[in-house]
Amino acid sequence: MNYIRTLFKSLLIISHLPLLYSCQNESMEELVIYSNDFSTNELRNIISKEGIQEFNGEAVLGFFNNDSFDLNLFDLPSHNMVRINIDLYIHDSWEGNSRGENGPDVWKMLVEDELIVSTSFSNSICEPSFCLYQSYPENGLRQFEPKTGAIISDLPGRCLYKDENGWTSKYKISKIVPHHNSTLIIKCFDELIQLNESDPKCDESWSVSKIEVSLLNIR
Numbered sequence: 001m002n003y004i005r006t007l008f009k010s011l012l013i014i015s016h017l018p019l020l021y022s023c024q025n026e027s028m029e030e031l032v033i034y035s036n037d038f039s040t041n042e043l044r045n046i047i048s049k050e051g052i053q054e055f056n057g058e059a060v061l062g063f064f065n066n067d068s069f070d071l072n073l074f075d076l077p078s079h080n081m082v083r084i085n086i087d088l089y090i091h092d093s094w095e096g097n098s099r100g101e102n103g104p105d106v107w108k109m110l111v112e113d114e115l116i117v118s119t120s121f122s123n124s125i126c127e128p129s130f131c132l133y134q135s136y137p138e139n140g141l142r143q144f145e146p147k148t149g150a151i152i153s154d155l156p157g158r159c160l161y162k163d164e165n166g167w168t169s170k171y172k173i174s175k176i177v178p179h180h181n182s183t184l185i186i187k188c189f190d191e192l193i194q195l196n197e198s199d200p201k202c203d204e205s206w207s208v209s210k211i212e213v214s215l216l217n218i219r
């Protein structure tokens, strides 16, 4: 809590970024209220059964499989929108929209109780004869090729495919959500399916290398 207040005060001066929409005569102020890349080994306002691990030389929160974390922020100053940025790693054999014993493999984000992200990811190979499609970057059931929208897609897996490149993909997810309350509750979780795996978390998992939250005032 104190950290947030301190961060708020220190960033208040430098982070007011007036952006003008020339056509609409509207203005937007943005204030970073929370930023954590886990490099200081602190969870800070995050509730999670998992801790801070390392992947590809980065500190990450994880590793998750049929699991979740919550980020709870309090005493927020006045705002009418929030921006949530999450750097997300998708590890090993996610099967996207596959149906049956291996999928679908879904990842979700709730803000308060509203579902903001509900999508699937796939690290599948994609050839004319075989391809397991994913819904990201859209919500719901869509048919995009595996790794669509990933900023990095050639990293090795974390466990099942740790010796093979192309089995971890990294995404930057950014969402702007209407929000007014002085308390903000964010929950990220998965619904992974792998019915016949003896070690599900090795088969597929996810982690987060950075989470950042800003408050917006759009007038």
Ligand SMILES: [Ca+2]
Pocket: 093, 094, 095, 102, 194, 203, 204
């Ligand atoms: Ca799998």
Ligand SMILES: [Ca+2]
Pocket: 093, 094, 095, 102, 103, 104, 105, 192, 193, 194, 204
């Ligand atoms: Ca699966």
